[in-house]
Every structure is written in structure tokens, then in C-alpha cells.
Amino acid sequence: MSVLVGLIVMLGMLVIVPLGLGLVGDPSLGRLRRLWPLFAVPGAVSLWLPRGGVATALALCYALGTLLLASHAPRRLARTRSVRPVEAALLTALVTPSVAALALVAERSGHELFGFGLGILALTVPHFHFAGFAAALVAGLVCRAEDGAAGTFAALSVPLGTLLVLVGYFVAEWTELAGAVVLTAGMWTVALLTWRTAPAPGQDRLTRVLLAVSAGVLVVTMVLALSWALGEATGLPHPTLTWMAATHGLGNALGFALCALLARRRLQHLTHPEGRTA
Template structure:
């Protein structure tokens, strides 16, 4: 993995996921929140080691930790006969880190899981921390607050688009492009609702600024995602993976996920809309 991708993944492991879990109102998550860093810290160390049994062992500790929120999602789903759109997004967020954990173990072992190259596996790790976890969680929070058809569309299309992009890896580049279109539509809807509905309404200046940045960043970063997927499908010029990590990846990590999580934490502290 590159240094930049490692740093992005570390931010997801050590802050975005545990901070995001605190935004989800569920008693069963309390032990996971308290112990998360015990699993995440070895995973972070594994990123910087050469591929070796030691790196695999540390990555496996993290992978085991990611199964805990996934199991909580299964328990939560079993208690909900017909989950709402917002609940479906939260459930998807809880399950997403387990995909990242599996990809990390495979990449650190040098195993091309399901035929994916090590480079794609390395990028799957941040993708499922940010598009899989952070974006789905924020879409669910937005849906709980804004309500209406657009909010429900965002809450459903973000996790669906993420799954379609993953499925596209198994099918072909056109299927991946279709997934990118669905995901982009959902993310742009999240951005619109964040800017129009969540940002306004008596928020303090810092919270408004964080929400504004998160919404604005999505407009640019998802265009980059579309251009990359379109280039893969059509053969047209597209950004390189290195360029995507430095722009789309870094923008989504810092501008969207970090700012969104910080903003929603501030909103939760004022007793607004737990998930």
C-alpha cells in the first residue's frame, strides 16, 4: 500500500469507524465502542509492515474486530421486521468494515482474493471504510433528519451503489459504472440535503461550516469517481489510481467523512437525531 492510502485507512480505522459507531443508538454497540481500538491498532500497524505472517496476524486481529459490528447488524435486523430506509443504511454501515477487514488480510498475505489484484484489494480497504461505512451512516442520519422521498432515496442508493460497484468487479466494467452512477446519485443527494436542510436551522457556526465542507467536497470527489469508472468501461482517458487516491480518496476522507462525523457528533451532543 502507498503511504497516502495507509494514512487514509488509518484515519478510517482509528477515528471514523469508532466515532461513527458512537452516532448509532444501540445498547449492543457499547462493548464494541469500548474495545474497538484494541482491534484497530494492530490493523493500523499491519499497514506499514511488509507482507509477512506478522502482518497477516495483525490484520486478522482487525478483521475479527470488524465482525463485531456486522454481528450487531444481524441482531439489529432480526429485531426489525421491515427496516426503514434510514435503518437499512445504518445496517449497511455496520456490515461494511468486515469487507474492508477481509480485503486487508488478503492484501497483507499477498493473496489475490476472488482474483482481485493486490492493488484493487488495497483500495477496497479504504473504500469500505468511507463509501461503505461513513457514507452509508451519514446517509442514514440525513434520512432520519430530513425525511421525504429524496432522503429515503439517498439512504437506499448509497449502500446499494457501494454493493453494485463491488459486484461490478465480478461482472464487468459497465456494471461497475452502473454502480458508480447509483452511488454518485445517492451521494449528491446526501450533499444537497446536507446543504439545504441539515446545515440550516439554528446550527452553530462550526457545525454549519463542517456540514458545508462535507457537502461541497462530495460534488467534486464523486465527479472523479464517475470519470474513473467511465474510463474503465469505455476506454476513454481516466485518472490514474494514484491520482484518485490523492484527490477522490483524500477528499472523501478529510473533506467528507471527517467533517461529517465531527458535525454529526456536535449535533448528537445537542441531542439531535441518533441513529
């Protein structure tokens, strides 16, 4: 795993997931959120150790945390009995870190998984932290705030696109391309709705900047995602995986996920000054 990919994954583990969990508004996640460093810190340490038993054991600690998080999805579904689009997005966010953790355990152990090499597994880890967890969560939060056709489309298309990309790993590159198209459409809708939110009255300058940056970055990073998926499916020239990690990956991590979640946290405190740290 390269240094850049390792740093991006650390951001996802240590910052993005716990920050995002605080925005769900689900009190049942409170205890896991407080305990999250007990799982995330060993996982982060595993990134910098040589592949082997110790790195695998630490990665398994993180995997345990993600499985506990994923276990909240069926419980939330049973409790809410809701299949609304916003719930589909939030349930996706709860489950996707476990996919990243599975890839992490395999990569740290030095073993291929389902025929995928270590390089692909290493990139799968950040992908499902950001294109999985962060993207689905933000889509759900946008839908919660913008309960119209566009918000509904975003909340449904982001999980669907993520699922199609995952299926495409196993089926065909054209399926992965279809997933990239659906995911891009959903994320561009998120960007549009976020851009509309940025100049709303009552927001401070920093919040407006964070919202605007997260929206603008999405436009660029998803073009890169489309170009890569199209090239993989058709053989047309397209960016290398190393270039994608340095542009699409870094942009989504810092420009989209971090800025979007920080902005949503600030908006949450403006709306609920007492805070909603589920």
C-alpha cells in the first residue's frame, strides 16, 4: 500500500467515519462512536507495518468495529420499518466500511481475495470509505434536507451506483461502467443540491466555503471516475490507478468528504445548538 493511499485510508478510519456517525442522528450509534478509536487506531497502525501476522491482527481489530457498525443496519431497518430513500442511503453508509475492512484484512495478510490482487485490494479500502460510506451518508443527509425529487434521486442513485460498481468487480467491466455512470449522476445531484445550499441565509462564511468546495470538487473527481471506468471497459486511454489515487482519491477524501461532513456538522450545530452527537 502506497504512502498516499495509506494516508487517505487513515483519514477515512480516524476522521471520516466517526465524524459521519455523529451526523446520522441515531442515539444507538453513540456508544460505538465513542469506542471507534479502539478499532480505528489498530487498523491505522496496520497500514504501516509489513504484511504479515501482526498487520493482519490489527486489521482484524478494525474489521470487528466495522462489523459492529454494519450490525446496526438491520436493527435500524427493523426499528424504523422504513424503505424511504434517505434510509437506503444511511443503511448503505453503515454497511460499506465492512467491505473496506474485508479488503484491508486480505491485503494486510498478503493474500488475494476473490481473485483480486493486492494492488486492487489496497485501493478498495479507501474506495468504500469515501465512495461508499461518505458518499452514501452525504447523499442521505442531502435528501433529509431536500425532500424533493432531486434529493430522492441522489439518495437512491448513490447506493445503487456503489452496488453496481461492487458487482462489476465480479461480473464485467461494463457493469462497473454502468455503476460509475449511476454513481456519477447521483453525486453530481448531491453537488448541485449542496451548491444551492451554500448561499442560504444564516450560514457563516466558513460553512459556505466548505459546502462550495465539496460541491465543486465532486464535479471534477467524478469526471475522472467516469473516464477511468470508460477506459477500462472500452480500452480507450485513461488515467492509471496511481494517477487516480493522487487526483480522484485525494480530491474525494479532502475536497468532498472532509469538507462536506465538516460543513454538515456546522449546519447541525447551527440548527441544533445543543448538538446532536448520536
